Amino acid sequence: MYAELAKRNLKRHMARTVLAAVGIIIGVIAISSMGILGNSLKLSVSDSLGDVGNELLVYPGFGEETITEKQVEKMQKVAGIENLIPIYSSASKAEYKNEETYANVYGIESDDLPGLAEIEAGRMYKRGSSDCVIGSQLAEDLEVNIGGKITIEDTKFRVIGILRERGMGFDISADSAVFIDHQMFTRIYEDTDEGYSYAIIQVENINEIDTVKEDLEERLNKKDEEVFVLATNTILSSIDEISRYISLFLMGISSISLLVAGVSILNVMLMSTMERTREIGIMKAVGASRKDVLKMFLLEALFLGTAASLIGGILSFGGGFLITVLIMKQASYLFAPSSMAYIILGIVFGIMTGVAGGVYPAWKAAQMRPLDALRHE
Amino acid sequence: MNGACMQGPIVQLTDVKKIYHLGASQIHALNGVDLSIERGDFVTIMGSSGSGKSTMLNLIGCLDQPTEGTVKINGTDLSLLNDDQLTEIRRNNIGFIFQQFNLIPTLTAVENVEMPMIFSGIPEQERRRRAMEFLRRANLDAEFAEHKPNELSGGQQQRVAIARALANSPPILLADEPTGNLDTKTGKSVMDLLSELNLHGTTVIVVTHDPKIAAYANTNIVLRDGEIVEASE
Numbered sequence: 021m022y023a024e025l026a027k028r029n030l031k032r033h034m035a036r037t038v039l040a041a042v043g044i045i046i047g048v049i050a051i052s053s054m055g056i057l058g059n060s061l062k063l064s065v066s067d068s069l070g071d072v073g074n075e076l077l078v079y080p081g082f083g084e085e086t087i088t089e090k091q092v093e094k095m096q097k098v099a100g101i102e103n104l105i106p107i108y109s110s111a112s113k114a115e116y117k118n119e120e121t122y123a124n125v126y127g128i129e130s131d132d133l134p135g136l137a138e139i140e141a142g143r144m145y146k147r148g149s150s151d152c153v154i155g156s157q158l159a160e161d162l163e164v165n166i167g168g169k170i171t172i173e174d175t176k177f178r179v180i181g182i183l184r185e186r187g188m189g190f191d192i193s194a195d196s197a198v199f200i201d202h203q204m205f206t207r208i209y210e211d212t213d214e215g216y217s218y219a220i221i222q223v224e225n226i227n228e229i230d231t232v233k234e235d236l237e238e239r240l241n242k243k244d245e246e247v248f249v250l251a252t253n254t255i256l257s258s259i260d261e262i263s264r265y266i267s268l269f270l271m272g273i274s275s276i277s278l279l280v281a282g283v284s285i286l287n288v289m290l291m292s293t294m295e296r297t298r299e300i301g302i303m304k305a306v307g308a309s310r311k312d313v314l315k316m317f318l319l320e321a322l323f324l325g326t327a328a329s330l331i332g333g334i335l336s337f338g339g340g341f342l343i344t345v346l347i348m349k350q351a352s353y354l355f356a357p358s359s360m361a362y363i364i365l366g367i368v369f370g371i372m373t374g375v376a377g378g379v380y381p382a383w384k385a386a387q388m389r390p391l392d393a394l395r396h397e
Numbered sequence: 398m399n400g401a402c403m404q405g406p407i408v409q410l411t412d413v414k415k416i417y418h419l420g421a422s423q424i425h426a427l428n429g430v431d432l433s434i435e436r437g438d439f440v441t442i443m444g445s446s447g448s449g450k451s452t453m454l455n456l457i458g459c460l461d462q463p464t465e466g467t468v469k470i471n472g473t474d475l476s477l478l479n480d481d482q483l484t485e486i487r488r489n490n491i492g493f494i495f496q497q498f499n500l501i502p503t504l505t506a507v508e509n510v511e512m513p514m515i516f517s518g519i520p521e522q523e524r525r526r527r528a529m530e531f532l533r534r535a536n537l538d539a540e541f542a543e544h545k546p547n548e549l550s551g552g553q554q555q556r557v558a559i560a561r562a563l564a565n566s567p568p569i570l571l572a573d574e575p576t577g578n579l580d581t582k583t584g585k586s587v588m589d590l591l592s593e594l595n596l597h598g599t600t601v602i603v604v605t606h607d608p609k610i611a612a613y614a615n616t617n618i619v620l621r622d623g624e625i626v627e628a629s630e
Contacts, residue, residue, distance in 0.1 A: 299501055304484065312516050
């Protein structure tokens, strides 16, 4: 009966009820869609990163410019390392016939590259040769095939291998890169024979990656901060964290609209409390306690909030689709379970807003003295 | 019934004063009233406006508490009760009938009658059965049970209101100008109904300024300036 009464009271001023509901609906759509957008951004970043692997990257410490041969020797003494890959890296203009583009240039030993990237066509260069292997994107950009000669820093390199597409990575950006032998690298770039740019370390057992990291730091950073060791999996988790903050920020902004909706519920309920003052008096006269009146008005707010939030939740699929298509040009992450969670979150917030907006008017109605309420015209 | 006290007067006012503060001045709405109403009485309270009769009705109806003195309903002293306890006493002892009918517009006739029983926690089916019975006793045709108040005539609305007052079977019916908004003929039939209910044992208290209504009563009380000036059997 309370429920029935609440429904009828909401229907009494249908236009007003609908307008109050629209506020909640918009709020829920805004929160859910922004949550979905943030979540889709996160999913698409982690997808495009692909397998970032569990590697350690060793960079020169603050104030240092290179990783020296001596440091590499020290690193090799650390237990649990499967591959230690010292790398030279730079970037230059790469030219082929009429095409030119900027490319990462890596100096890497021919034995080490297969550990990082797969060759799709052709083969690896030999030690000391002036051949090169290039990434798939670069091959496409320069329209070069195996056997073609590309020019870097006024030196010609014959392309003898093309890598399989690898996606973004923290260790090397292989897709638009040129890989050449260490000797060739130090020859074309001046002053690079002092040391490597950085080193990639692959560990034997992924579970021991933290121990290896600690050992490295202990061995090399005993006196000074010689090197800076980074684990790729921690980069991934900080990207996760950042995208969570982005989601929260977006949702925070959109929750302002829900706040406004809450205020409009408050307004509508307060208005209807005032209008129904006499009714409240009658109900109290015939035996309604404060709790009964409170229950009646809260139920109205709950119904309004729930109905509006559910509608908002359903429309959020549309809202989420629109905004992801608009910003990311695709909506493939819309139905991911983690996106659904944001719709549920939006609905829960919407219901909470409705009830919160109803608390004060309900309390005010409950506090009315029956005599004053009855006298009210 | 709650049977708190089945002996003694059902309503007892002892040296009751009610003082309202209107700005800086004090208004003595009731100025030391003593009154006792026995079970099964039919009492009218008369007086010009401002005589304090509404104040007295509100006190007997547990809608208000006295500034001084004691009001006892069915043996319970109201001055010691909080809001929720007053509500309970009201629910169990008093059936209100208003001049304006005061039905809830969103509810049908039978639902209006059910309402007090909702607050006293009577289960749905029993509630509906009793409500229909009360409507029948109030002489409202069953065909109007599902009508909303605005689809009923004044007389029909007042019958619904009387049926509502009967819900929870209170020992006291309290009516404030019950015929004030009705034509003479309908008014008479409503008064006949009240007097019939009185014959079955319900205490009826009517506030009015219509001398014709006083004819139904076995006790007439006349108030002037907050004091009882005449109490005739």
